[in-house]
Amino acid sequence: MDLDTIREVVVARERADLRMLGASTAVLAGGTFLFSEPQDQLERLVDITTMGWPPFEVVADGLEIAATCTLAEFAGAAPGRELGMPVLREGWPGTALFAPSCRALLASHKIWRSATVGGNVCLALPAGAVLGALTALDGVALIWAADGSDRRIPLRDLVLGPGHTVLRPGEVLRSIRVPRSSLLARTSFRKIALAPLGRSGAVVLGRRDPDGRCAVTLTAATVRPIVLDFAAAPDDTEIAGAVGALDPTLWFDDPHGSPEWRRHVAGLLARAVAAELRVRES
């Protein structure tokens, strides 16, 4: 839709172009959310897709994923699925979570080609499955502050609630680093929705690191991604206990599922994920 309060769209080429971000000036990435509803508080957008950030950079201790990496690029990064994207090492089974997390979004291929990883993370919707996948993989966000300084925040600490993050006015998510241990991890993914093509009601993602440590991450069912850590793959009693012990106010309530239903199905999916992590233990 047209945003008739917007007076200027700035094409960002360098970090200095981001200094004008603030209360009435927002980051424009893929625009799939920004142009989907009125943004009456905004007068200016700063387009960051022109910054020229490569979608993926292999670094010494993992993989740096640019905020401007599109969902299509992100999904194509899974082993054996090149789709014209940089071929990531087939020895990184952790990247197997990338594609299903994109498919968990209720979105067309047109959206996939525009929507970005950073937009999904910063929007902080419970149904943000790309945010969920990168949280499950222990991703760490690199934040560019308006004063030119940088800070890194584990994704598990970035989201406070639906649509709310710890980002301060003027801050930009530059990239997310997935550590090497998560790239080498075995993973598991489960999703349920009230309708076959409906918005996710619950998404559960499992990760088993090479050293045996495991994490089970709940999203869509909860108001923010919740990570449950275990020293080894949890058995049925342990996973049921951990899910059952969650603060009742964490279960999300919207037309895509009641908190009671979400708690129930998330518990079932978490058991299935834990069982898959156990099988791979042998």
Ligand SMILES: Cc1cc2nc3c(=O)[nH]c(=O)nc-3n(C[C@H](O)[C@H](O)[C@H](O)COP(=O)(O)OP(=O)(O)OC[C@H]3O[C@@H](n4cnc5c(N)ncnc54)[C@H](O)[C@@H]3O)c2cc1C
């Ligand atoms: C049909 C449809 C279905 C959708 N389904 C889902 C769904 O199931 N789950 C879901 O989570 N979302 C969904 N969305 C919402 C949205 O499309 C996605 O979350 C998408 O990933 C947002 O990315 P974007 O690049 O288009 O963000 P934009 O629309 O460009 O930006 C989104 C918000 O994040 C801010 N932002 C973007 N990038 C940065 C950055 N690097 N640093 C700081 N702030 C930033 C923007 O200022 C804006 O407030 C859907 C949208 C549509 C139109």
